[in-house]
Amino acid sequence: MSTKYYPLHIRDLRRETPDTVSVAFDVPLELRDTFRFTQGQHLNVRAVVDGQEVRRSYSICSGTHEGDLRVAVKKVEGGLFSTYAVERLRTGDTLEVMPPQGHFYTDLKPSNRHLYVAFAAGSGITPVISILKTSLVQEPNSRFLLFYGNRGFDHIIFREQLEELKNRYPDRLAVHHVLSRESLGSELFQGRLDGEKCRAYGRLLFQPAEVDAFFLCGPEEMIFDVKETLENIGADSDKVHFELFSTVGMPKTSNPAATTRKDTFDASVTVIQDGTRFDFQLTSDGSTLLDAAMRAGADLPFSCKGGVCSTCKAKILEGEADMEVCYGLEPDEVAAGYVLTCQSHPKTKRLVVSFDA
Ligand SMILES: Cc1cc2nc3c(=O)[nH]c(=O)nc-3n(C[C@H](O)[C@H](O)[C@H](O)COP(=O)(O)OP(=O)(O)OC[C@H]3O[C@@H](n4cnc5c(N)ncnc54)[C@H](O)[C@@H]3O)c2cc1C
Ligand code: FES
Known part of the structure; x- marks a missing residue:
């Protein structure tokens, strides 16, 4: 990468x-x-x-x-x-x-006859419309159902494009706008897109267990409310994919793969990047591995510093570290020893971390 x-x-x-x-x-x-x-x-x-x-x-x-x-x-x-x-x-x-990154997708195959369901709110439509357009072109037998929440009609991003797509794929694409401050004449589509609405749609508009993949993107509360509801109404949790834009207001330990560390201590750290080793002493002031290394003079990759974009990902080669949140890593990456350095604190007195692995 x-x-x-x-x-x-x-x-x-x-x-x-x-x-x-x-x-x-x-x-x-x-x-x-x-x-x-x-x-x-x-x-x-x-x-x-x-x-x-x-x-x-x-x-x-x-x-x-x-x-x-x-x-x-x-x-x-x-x-x-x-x-x-x-x-x-x-x-x-x-x-x-920076070149494209991220894992918010499933692999597409022309022979698939899949049903995809997406819940997007506000700017959360951005990755979802990319997935929607690509899936409909690459999988001629798949269908897509979109629930898109906004305050009002004027706030619907890509409104005309979604209309055109609906006309182009009348049998394979359904778009349901959900508005919180305007009425579309149906109570079902009025209000905030949340777990309760998702439960109603899962009863009336799709069978949760028959959906091949769900894509959720929008405010954190919406994502986690809808995700929990989908799992409660029969969706397989492996099929629920989500993209967080920020973790503002999220509890630090809401991800099972994350841990919170309070008793930080000094550590001797080696960072490997582009084949070069950089040594520094991390003192116990609560700084993350990324911040401490950058303060010591390293030039490391990062973007959100909130544990969601995964730009600061590195592999621990020696020692251990705890993370505050790690939404930007897949469980298999955590198991393989990867950490988000913007969220990491040393757990051992010696740490070797590679950005090249
Ligand atoms: C993987 C990923 C993909 C993203 N894709 C998009 C996208 O397609 N379109 C898009 O508009 N944004 C997207 N974002 C969010 C974007 O990166 C910025 O966080 C956002 O534009 C705010 O940046 P800012 O400099 O304007 O706000 P800042 O100056 O960083 O923050 C100002 C205030 O807004 C709050 N804040 C920051 N981000 C958000 C947010 N997303 N929602 C609500 N409050 C916030 C902060 O806590 C702060 O109080 C994405 C983020 C990630 C990690
Ligand atoms: S900089 Fe985005 S996850 Fe660390």
């Missing part, structure tokens, strides 16, 4: 709603392979905004067949980069962009 940033020009910038823009990048011919993506993946972006370096992640909203590398950014109240992107970015500007 390349964690290098490449400067990419903005080829097209489209206002999708009053507070959302989609941004398409110009990918030079020699970087086409580097920026090839799988549906549902995201890009890490680096920019300097008002003199401050910011790193953020944005999901790709294009289908893999569309020849377009496009993300969508929705303005978050008081948000540094999202406000900059929505209000000040222009076509022709340059952003530094």
